[in-house]
Amino acid sequence: MSRLELDVTEWRRVSPKYVWVDLVGMLIAAIIVVGATSLPAVFTHNVYLFTIPASLAIIFIIALALTPRRVRAIGYQLRSDDLLFRKGLMFQRFVSVPYGRMQLVDINRGPLDRALGLSELKFVTAAAATGVVIPGLPEADAETLRDELVALAESRRAGL
Amino acid sequence: MSEAAGATPPPVTPAPVTPALGAAGRLADGEWHRLHPATPLLRGGFALVAILGVILVNLRDVWIDLIIGGPDGGPPDPLVWILEHDYALPVLxxxxxxxxxxxxxxxxxxRMHTFRITDELVEVRSGILFRTNRxxxxxxxxxxxxxxxxxARLVGAAKLEINVAGQDANVQLAYLGSAAADELRREILALASGVRAEASAARGGSGLDTLDQRRSTSGFVEQRVNELLAPELDPDAAAPESVVQMHLGRLxxxxxxxxxxxxxxxxxxxxxTIITLTGEFFILFAVVPGLIGVASFYFTRFTRSLRYSIAATPDGVRVGFGLLSISNETLPPGRIHAVSVSQPLLWRASGWWEIRINRAANSSARGAAGQANTTLLPVGNLTDVRRVLELVLVxxxxxxxxxxxxxxxxxxxxFVNSPRRAAVVRWFSWRRNxxxxxxxxVLLRRGAIWRELVIVxxxxxQSITLNQGPLARRLRLAALTVQTVTGPVSARLGAIDAESAVGLFGDVADAAIRSATNDTSHRWRESRPGSATT
Structure with a gap:
């Protein structure tokens, strides 16, 4: 019953402000989902149907309570030849992407991100499933990181 | 031609444009060439002929009426109406x-659809009003x-498609002379392989000489017939011991x-069951469309897999198939991103296997199984599998x-297999997972009922992922996924010992970086200049 751990000590973490972005996003999703699943119960006056939105609400509350820890679990590291990324508490995920595999780097900013001065960095390879998205980076950091990654990828260019 | 050159973004010197018949000279010489003269006919002309045919057949009744004098009345025919009102001349x-x-x-x-192949790139210009340059x-x-x-085979033409990674990024040359297409492919692959241009020119020249001789000794019709009756795979193109053929019975x-x-x-x-229970036969009518679909699936799959062959050529693996419409594709070395060897339960008794691959670009031509061209070996026994793997893995x-x-x-x-505790999530296959x-x-093996082995x-x-969910954590297991370009092969292995998974994650990450740095397959012959003339 132990978590996966790699022999890596220094993870670079995302900004603690990202907790708010995650919280608000999940809260909106929770309201929509719980609201939509309550509709059948409201219209049919069947009390038992309320169990579905209620159980969903409990799941959402647990997820919301765990948000700070989940955000703290997101980490990345620039190793000499690859980018290492981790996320997840209950469902842990580690990804290693060689720099030479980079096709492009995206920087996205949602409305909440913008209000808090954060950015989201997406590392795209030829494989659609790679899915390395580093959220909650301060704007300046994201841009430095992007330039750093592009330079690293350029120096280690490989074929497809 | 000068107008065409003026309309394109890069100004080109008005060079003599030669049609791509093959006998006119080398095609990959950096000059602009035109496609096969029968191209308009093949691309749309047959539709015109068909329309004319339909009109003529419909006219037949009117002719008979006009000559013999049929009965009056009936629905007004547009043609009769035209004739009666004396509009014949303007209509004609x-x-x-x-x-x-x-x-x-x-x-x-x-005239305006031209292409050229230089040492670095292939370029196609087409369109009359809306010009495209690719x-x-x-x-x-x-x-x-x-x-x-x-x-196209009847007139001796062929469609050549160059697959480049990316959505809808293929370059198509339709149509070329049949022999010219083969010659051009050899030359493009030679240029792409990193062989010096002079060497490929010499090779191309010698190929055309033999072509000219063949042309002069036989007439057009005879040549067409010979090409139609020729085996799908030219015996000179590949060493016979490397060829895998499809047996009819096995298919x-x-x-x-x-x-x-x-x-x-x-x-x-x-x-x-439904019929015996209800005594109604109406359900049979509902099944008919489904049956037609299934029958056509069997038929296409069967005819397309006929004359299936896989062979090694100096420039990669050649896969060819087809009875009436034939198609063959050459995959240069290092273009296969993942290989899966699998065996469904029903094939166990006969010992058959299927080989599928992931590729960065697929040709728009459908494969033997009717889907994208990712099935390398539709069915084969262990000997066939070994031969194909020899071509693919070396x-x-x-x-x-x-x-x-x-x-x-x-x-x-x-293999490092799952521990016994993995039997909770891999009931039958934990021993060989x-x-x-x-x-x-990297080799990933899974499944005891549906056996599969994935080789990346x-x-x-492209990247490596290590996953662990709550249940796996309790069992001290983890899942490893090796990401490659999108395709039918998924390189994911679940329920392996957590510790060895962490070790493998590190090892594969290192190995991927090392191999990618040393990889020279995009210029597969550059490292071996001695083999350039073979």
Whole structure:
């Protein structure tokens, strides 16, 4: 019953402000989902149907309570030849992407991100499933990181 | 031609444009060339002929009426109406004008559709009003496909498609002379392989000489007939011991033992039960469209897999198939991103396997199984599998490991298999659910009922992921996924020991970086200049 751990000590973490972005996003999703699943119960006056939105609400509350820890679990590291990324508490995920595999780097900013001065960095390879998205980076950091990654990828260019 | 050159973004010196018949000279010489003169006919002309045919057949009744004098009445015929009102002349003139415009349009579009192949890129210009200019880099070529639809075969033309990674990024040259297409593919691959241009020129020149001789000794019709009757794979193109052919019996057997058949039998049983229970036969009518669909699936799959062959050529693996419409594709080395060798339960008794691959670019031509061209070997026994793997993986030690892994029931077989506690999530397959790290590839093996072995060349790995969910954590297990380009092969292995998974994650990450740095397959002959003249 132990978590996966790699022999890596220094993870670079995302900004603690990202907790708010995650919280608000999940809260909106929770309201929509719980609201939509309550509709059948409201219209049919069947009390038992309320169990579905209620159980969903409990799941959402647990997820919301765990948000700070989940955000703290997101980490990345620039190793000499690859980018290492981790996320997840209950469902842990580690990804290693060689720099030479980079096709492009995206920087996205949602409305909440913008209000808090954060950015989201997406590392795209030829494989659609790679899915390395580093959220909650301060704007300046994201841009430095992007330039750093592009330079690293350029120096280690490989074929497809 | 000068107008065409003026309309394109890069100004080109008005060079002599030669049609791509093959006898006119080398095509990959950096000059602009035109497509086969029969192109307009093949692309749209047959539709015109068909329309004319339909009109003529409809006219037949009117002619008979006019000459013999049929009964009056009935629905008013537009033609009769035209004749009665004396509009015959203007109508005929309009039709003639339309025809001339049509033919002129096709002719101009053929004139303005030009291509050239230089040492670095292939470029195509086309369109009359809306000009398109497409360039593809030769070292990014993922495969070259030559398709010969039946009608094109009759006039000796072929469609050449250069597959480049990316959505809808293929460069198509339709149509070229049949022999010219083969010649051009050889030259493009030679240029892409990193061989010096002079060497490829010498090769191309010698090829054309023999072509000219063949041309002079036989007439057009005779040549067409010879080409139609020729075997799908030219015996000179590949060493015979490297060729894998499809046996008719095995093809039929594999079709009958496929999942579709099981589905069909289950469906039949359901229908039979319903009929006996209700005594109604109406359900049969509902089943008919489905049956037609299944029959056409069997038919296309069967005819397309006929004359299936896989062979090694100096420039990569050549896959060819087809009875009436034939198609063959060459995959240069290092363009295969993942290989899966699998065996459904029904094929166990006969010892058949299927080989599928992931590729960065697929030709628009459909494969033998009717889907994208990702099935390398539709069905084959162990000998066939070995031969295909020899073409694809090259390394003999690796092939031996793969062969051992394919049929092994588990235990000490060179693979790191799941621990006993994994039986909770892998009921039947935990003994043979495992991985192996070879010097050039990662091997993932899974399934006891549906056996599958996935081989990912390390130089093609895009990224590696390690996953663990709550249940796996309790069991001290983890899942590893090796990401490659999108395709039918998924390189994911679940329920392996957490500690060895962490170790493998690190090892594969290192190996991927090392292999990618040393990989020279995008210029596969540059490292071996001695073999350039073979």
């Amino acid at each position: 003139a309009a039709i003639a004008a339309g025809l001339i415009l049509f033919i002129l349009g096709f002719y101009v579009s053929w 360039r593809g880099r030769l070292d990014r070529i993922q495969g070259i496909n030559i398709a010969r639809p039946f009608l 039929l057997g594999a079709l009958l033992l496929s999942g579709t058949t099981v589905f069909l039998l289950v469906g039949a049983a359901v229908v039979a 390394d003999p030690a690796l092939i031996e490991l793969v062969e051992r892994g394919m049929v092994s029931k588990g235990g000490d077989d060179g 495992g991985f192996a790290l070879a010097p050039s590839a 060349p390390q130089a093609r790995i």
